[in-house]
Amino acid sequence: AQSVAQPEDQVNVAEGNPLTVKCTYSVSGNPYLFWYVQYPNRGLQFLLKYITGDNLVKGSYGFEAEFNKSQTSFHLKKPSALVSDSALYFCAVKGNTGGFKTIFGAGTRLFVKA
């Protein structure tokens, strides 16, 4: 069965500092991995995805994520956080061997302090 774990409910970081939001996954076969961001009372916005190829993928708003197959992780990163990055971040996984549902993690709330 597919599953996604975001071990941190909340991440606090000072503006200008690097940020990391953690995600680990479990899926049969090779996964499709995603990060989405949600602002209050809004739907989810797609940030980036990993399908195959280079383990470091770059996405919107300066975010990037690193796929680590041995650790089954897909952590979201940004070199320099902005106050406007404060939001709820969801990691998601989709198997590519049948059953194409996207499973979401519980979400991690990011607070960036000025």
Added chain:
Amino acid sequence: GAVVSQHPSRVICKSGTSVKIECRSLDFQATTMFWYRQFPKQSLMLMATSNEGSKATYEQGVEKDKFLINHASLTLSTLTVTSAHPEDSSFYICSATDNRAPEAFFGQGTRLTVV
């Protein structure tokens, strides 16, 4: 990126009435649409998956007679909450994919309040 429009963004209805929420893909043909429910400070709970022209597939525990889903065209899916009760109050979100790319694109969400 692809645009998905969800309407209305907020709705308040009386207990016992029905509410329809629309989800439209504006610039692509959505072969598959998903409906989620999100409780405060929680993740998205998949309610059902709908493919154009066929019956929706509901997740375990979701009442199909209460949450009616119609996906009559490649650009429109609707969720009707029938005989709404206060416990149906929630944030409902749709997403759509054209199956050419693995990621889905989300509507803005609908805040339903049943009084």
